[in-house]
Amino acid sequence: MHKNSRIYVAGHRGMVGSAITRCLHNKGYHNVITRTSSELDLRNQAAVADFFAEEKPDYVFLAAAKVGGIWANNIYRADFLYDNLLIEANIIHSAYRHQVDKLLFLGSSCIYPKLAPQPLKEEYLLSGYLEPTNEPYAIAKIAGIKLCEAYRSQYGCNFISAMPTNLYGPNDNYDLQGSHVLPALIRKFHEAKIENQPFVEVWGTGSPRREFLHADDLADACVFLMETYNDEAFVNIGTGEDVTIRALAELVKETVGYEGELRWNTDKPDGTPRKLMDVSRLHQLGWQHRIELTEGIAATYQDFLRNQEAYV
Numbered sequence: 001m002h003k004n005s006r007i008y009v010a011g012h013r014g015m016v017g018s019a020i021t022r023c024l025h026n027k028g029y030h031n032v033i034t035r036t037s038s039e040l041d042l043r044n045q046a047a048v049a050d051f052f053a054e055e056k057p058d059y060v061f062l063a064a065a066k067v068g069g070i071w072a073n074n075i076y077r078a079d080f081l082y083d084n085l086l087i088e089a090n091i092i093h094s095a096y097r098h099q100v101d102k103l104l105f106l107g108s109s110c111i112y113p114k115l116a117p118q119p120l121k122e123e124y125l126l127s128g129y130l131e132p133t134n135e136p137y138a139i140a141k142i143a144g145i146k147l148c149e150a151y152r153s154q155y156g157c158n159f160i161s162a163m164p165t166n167l168y169g170p171n172d173n174y175d176l177q178g179s180h181v182l183p184a185l186i187r188k189f190h191e192a193k194i195e196n197q198p199f200v201e202v203w204g205t206g207s208p209r210r211e212f213l214h215a216d217d218l219a220d221a222c223v224f225l226m227e228t229y230n231d232e233a234f235v236n237i238g239t240g241e242d243v244t245i246r247a248l249a250e251l252v253k254e255t256v257g258y259e260g261e262l263r264w265n266t267d268k269p270d271g272t273p274r275k276l277m278d279v280s281r282l283h284q285l286g287w288q289h290r291i292e293l294t295e296g297i298a299a300t301y302q303d304f305l306r307n308q309e310a311y312v
């Protein structure tokens, strides 16, 4: 990738796409192409084809997706499957038709079987049943990986895939129904502190374990892979460390400075018991995360305080 290459970041307003765009600018890539969803509906095949014909990007970061936490995934099952299949298929096919030099597709750790051995090695894909709450999203993401592999084998396209663990950071979704756990906890503890509420409701039992990576670390890993990695095998991106949801809740509570109680609502699902990434492939390639969880949560809470009006 050259500093003046034409680089399309699909999904640049989301948490991941905005972090990739910041990272590219910081590294001196000055020809980044973006479109908002109102300018370009990525589910529209003809519109995506026209966009590629007009802009002719050299590199594509496929960070556009319909995403959400455990509740949204489980309720909007059709939308998570349909929207994500269309977005991926349209962009990947257009990238092939318009001879993009290289494309990076972003998947998710939920592609692995619910009860896969831990930590999750890349080769565990399709070795068992998926977690039911996010099966539609996972199937769409698996289709994205397979599209990249198929266009590589049939047409010789340099399309690579990366599987990030659970992410957090600036421009996250703070909607309490649709969001992931970390932004939900930041908002809940903050509001409970301001309103002097005696307790905060937390979902599930607190026993599932999750791994969390800051979006700026993810973006750095994505640019690193775009610059250096050209193989078919996809690559996990994570820290290699996880915590229980209970420990996470205590950490967020302390960061926010809330002094009330936690109440666990076990009517809400726990989801996968554990999904810790095996990051040895990424480490062997020469990349490691930099932002530790405590520091990342503190920075994310400050970002929430600065942008609360836009986020809530």
Ligand code: GFB
Pocket (backbone or CB within 6 Å): 068, 069, 070, 071, 073, 108, 109, 110, 133, 134, 137, 138, 165, 166, 167, 178, 179, 180, 181, 182, 184, 185, 201, 202, 203, 204, 205, 208, 210, 245, 268, 269, 270, 271, 272
């Ligand atoms: O982050 P989260 O929604 O997604 O939930 P997943 C992680 C864990 O936190 C679950 C618990 O065990 C939740 O029950 N949790 C506790 C909460 N309190 C809350 C809360 O207030 N809000 C939320 N959202 N959770 C998603 C998948 O799974 O992870 C996606 O559905 C994707 O497909 C994404 O893979 C990374 O980690 O369970």
